[in-house]
Amino acid sequence: MNTFPLRIGTPDGLLFEGNVVSVSCRTITGDLAILAGHINYCTALGMGRACVVLEDGTRREAACIGGMLTMVDGECRVLATTWEWKEDIDFERAQSAKKKAEEMISKGGLSDREFTLVEAKLHRALVRIGLSGK
Amino acid sequence: MASNMKAVKLRIKSVQSTMQITKAMELVASSKLRKAKERADICRPYFRELHKTLQDIADKNTDFSSVYAGKPSSPRYCFVVIAGDRGLAGGYNSNMFKYVDRVSEGKDYCVLPIGKKAVEYYRRRNREILTDAFAEIAKVDVSDCFEISRLLCKAFRDGEVGHINLCYTGFISMLSQTPSDLAMLPLEDLSREVSEQEARRVRELMLFEPGEEEVFNAIVPEYIAGLVYGGVCESVASELAARRTAMEAATDNAEEMIEKLNLYYNRARQASITQEITEIVGGAEGL
Numbered sequence: 001m002n003t004f005p006l007r008i009g010t011p012d013g014l015l016f017e018g019n020v021v022s023v024s025c026r027t028i029t030g031d032l033a034i035l036a037g038h039i040n041y042c043t044a045l046g047m048g049r050a051c052v053v054l055e056d057g058t059r060r061e062a063a064c065i066g067g068m069l070t071m072v073d074g075e076c077r078v079l080a081t082t083w084e085w086k087e088d089i090d091f092e093r094a095q096s097a098k099k100k101a102e103e104m105i106s107k108g109g110l111s112d113r114e115f116t117l118v119e120a121k122l123h124r125a126l127v128r129i130g131l132s133g134k
Numbered sequence: 135m136a137s138n139m140k141a142v143k144l145r146i147k148s149v150q151s152t153m154q155i156t157k158a159m160e161l162v163a164s165s166k167l168r169k170a171k172e173r174a175d176i177c178r179p180y181f182r183e184l185h186k187t188l189q190d191i192a193d194k195n196t197d198f199s200s201v202y203a204g205k206p207s208s209p210r211y212c213f214v215v216i217a218g219d220r221g222l223a224g225g226y227n228s229n230m231f232k233y234v235d236r237v238s239e240g241k242d243y244c245v246l247p248i249g250k251k252a253v254e255y256y257r258r259r260n261r262e263i264l265t266d267a268f269a270e271i272a273k274v275d276v277s278d279c280f281e282i283s284r285l286l287c288k289a290f291r292d293g294e295v296g297h298i299n300l301c302y303t304g305f306i307s308m309l310s311q312t313p314s315d316l317a318m319l320p321l322e323d324l325s326r327e328v329s330e331q332e333a334r335r336v337r338e339l340m341l342f343e344p345g346e347e348e349v350f351n352a353i354v355p356e357y358i359a360g361l362v363y364g365g366v367c368e369s370v371a372s373e374l375a376a377r378r379t380a381m382e383a384a385t386d387n388a389e390e391m392i393e394k395l396n397l398y399y400n401r402a403r404q405a406s407i408t409q410e411i412t413e414i415v416g417g418a419e420g421l
Contacts, residue, residue, distance in 0.1 A: 014179040040340040044352030
């Protein structure tokens with residue numbers, strides 16, 4: 001399989017650097033996968049599961065939230081606001097965050113701004129939980 | 135002589151207590167610096183990649199339909215100036231302000247100061263301030279940066295400002311920090327100077343999905359937040375490093391002064407003893 005260089009960066013550091021076979025993730029308009037030889041491309045990332053297939057065929061899954069994906073001259077860069085490898089996710093914390101967010105929404109009385117914040121929190125928790133596959 | 139000796143003694147004491155303070159500040163700064171440096175090191179690759187990616191996009195962009203990509207709607211500049219909360223950091227704060235004054239010369243501009251010193255400086259000069267909500271740089275975190283970015287994007291979309299630049303102090307090493315500035319918006323400001331030769335080559339195109347406008351509207355706020363956060367991390371590390379160096383120098387100077395004063399004090403003491411002996415001997419001979 002053809003491979004291409006991929007870099008994954010977040011404000012918490014450069015999380016991945018190396019050659020991969022494919023990378024797929026959720027963008028603002030839907031799921032998308034990038035293979036080697038893609039034309040110059042740029043899109044914004046949404047919230048969802050992301051998957052990277054390494055050179056040796058292993059799949060690594062991650063929760064990917066916000067940011068952008070660019071392919072420039074055969075080099076792919078994923079600059080995400082949050083990118084958490086599946087093995088690093090604290091599922092219990094995500095569960096409790098989900099519960100808390102749901103409680104706040106059902107209680108009501110939030111301002112617009114608070115509501116969007118809580119909603120985003122709930123979204124993030126759901127993405128993380130969804131990744132556990134349970 | 136005796137009164138002079140007392141004055142010297144007092145002076146030694148006061149220098150000693152100053153030294154204690156500078157020494158303590160040096161220790162505090164160096165312990166904080168370790169953490170800040172780690173944070174800056176972690177964030178730096180993201181900061182660089184982000185800036186480089188946007189530069190690539192700016193170079194390849196051909197569609198100017200998005201507000202962020204098109205011609206600036208106003209000639210007004212907005213400088214995001216990152217300085218420290220406290221003084222006693224050598225030339226850290228004043229270098230930053232001097233630098234901003236230099237780059238902003240002849241431009242109509244407003245500022246968004248981050249850090250107490252920056253807020254005070256621009257308030258004193260009656261410069262228009264976008265917001266002074268971020269007066270404490272030590273507390274600025276990622277979510278604050280998103281807030282800053284939201285404000286900046288809104289001002290940009292409304293046409294209040296046409297250019298946004300970030301002024302921060304780059305952490306080069308423990309001993310050297312230099313102020314620098316970075317154009318953030320519009321994307322046109324970002325594109326690198328294209329040489330004649332390259333300009334003649336057909337520009338490579340880039341595919342934006344679903345469309346340039348949607349993509350820019352989604353990524354620009356995040357990109358600004360990322361850059362501001364990177365700038366804050368670098369500046370905090372620079373401030374602490376500058377303070378550490380300044381305090382180290384102050385402690386060394388105090389030590390030197392104490393040594394000199396001690397020498398002087400001992401000489402004076404000896405002189406007074408010698409004088410007393412001569413007086414006694416002189417008196418005994420007179421008998």
